[in-house]
Every structure is written in C-alpha cells, then in structure tokens.
Amino acid sequence: MQKRTNEQWIADLKDKGTKRETALTDLRQIILGGLPFALNKWLSTNDPRFTALAEEVTQDTLLRVIDRLDTFEGRSQFTTWVHKIAVRIALTELRRKRWENVSLEKLTEGEDNSPLKDLMMDHQASTPEDLVEGTDMMQRIQRIIGEELTEKQRQAMIAIAIKGMPLEEVARRMGSNRNALYKLMHDTRLRLKRRLAKEGLTPADVLAVFEHR
Numbered sequence: 001m002q003k004r005t006n007e008q009w010i011a012d013l014k015d016k017g018t019k020r021e022t023a024l025t026d027l028r029q030i031i032l033g034g035l036p037f038a039l040n041k042w043l044s045t046n047d048p049r050f051t052a053l054a055e056e057v058t059q060d061t062l063l064r065v066i067d068r069l070d071t072f073e074g075r076s077q078f079t080t081w082v083h084k085i086a087v088r089i090a091l092t093e094l095r096r097k098r099w100e101n102v103s104l105e106k107l108t109e110g111e112d113n114s115p116l117k118d119l120m121m122d123h124q125a126s127t128p129e130d131l132v133e134g135t136d137m138m139q140r141i142q143r144i145i146g147e148e149l150t151e152k153q154r155q156a157m158i159a160i161a162i163k164g165m166p167l168e169e170v171a172r173r174m175g176s177n178r179n180a181l182y183k184l185m186h187d188t189r190l191r192l193k194r195r196l197a198k199e200g201l202t203p204a205d206v207l208a209v210f211e212h213r
Helices: 005-015 018-038 048-067 078-099 104-108 117-122 128-148 151-162 167-173 176-198 203-208
Strands: none
Touching: 005 018, 005 078, 018 048, 018 104, 048 078, 078 203, 128 151, 151 167, 151 176, 167 176
C-alpha cells in the first residue's frame, strides 16, 4: 500500500484516472482494518453482523469522504479524519439497527405500565434508606410525567432521555423532524421544571438520589 501525505490523498482522490481507483482501494483497506478496533466496545468481530456492517460502513464512508473532500482542513492525518467519519457512520447504523423493530408504544409502556422501571432497577443504593428514597423519587417523577405531559411529550421524553433512542429515529417514528422534536423536548423540560418547582423539588433533588452507587 502506497504511503501518502495529506496533500497526496486529496490529489489522488480527485484524480480522474487510475490514481483515484488505487487511492480508493487503499483507503478501503485502511477503513476495514481500523473498524474492528474502533468498534470493539460495541460489536465484536465474532458477531455474525460484523462483516456485513463493516462492508456497509466502508462503502458509505468512501462515498461521504469523496463528497466532503473540500471540507478536510488538514488539522490531522487524512486517514484519522476518514476513521472518524467511519466510526460515526458505524455507530449511527448500530443505533438504528438496535431500535428498528422497537415501537415507541412498546418502548414507553412496560408490562407493568412503568416507563421508569429501568431507572429504578439500575439504581444501586448504598443503604436501605437510600433505596427507599430513590424508589419514592422515581414514583413521584412517574406521577408528575403522567399528570403534566401530553402523550406526545411523554413518548419523546422517555424514548430520548430515558431509553436512549436517537433523536433522529424518534423524529422519524413520530412523523416529525429534528427541529420540531427539539422544540417539543424544550417545551417538555420547561413543563417538568415548573411542575417540580410546585412540588418543592429541583432537578438537583432528582439527580441526588443517583449519587449513591
């Protein structure tokens, strides 16, 4: 594989002949070689999904790199810039695949009708008193959410803030867009903040119960 400076990468990829094809082949190998290490926290190379994901990410990365060549500012190695693009694409795809068969209704309504069940289960109190306090706080928050928010606000908040579904995925499923969902979440936070104040609580009070881990 030919070693290239940043300038040579740009020049070769902009070439109309064999230099471009050779550069793309080399860049493909570099991306595929870096993905196992970059994604090992999220997906093992032994996972049967890995090969297909790596091929898809590599192809999408090459297309995006070609499309954005003029945005490369040379502040890092060209291949480092390419790797960052590849990782962003891969993580976005992993998030999408994780949620593709999960409906908002299923996500926000558990079998026990308790959307905050996961947070309550994750809370590891250091004393029995902490456990009681944390459970009580979760129940109060659940009651406030049910009484204060519209169904649309409740679904968006639980999906994004509690369950971790990507904002773009929530927007798509709600037939909305990113900007509209930002506005919805902003209004949701204001309503909750006002209601917490009426209940004599602050956001710090809510977060404090999770400090004992």
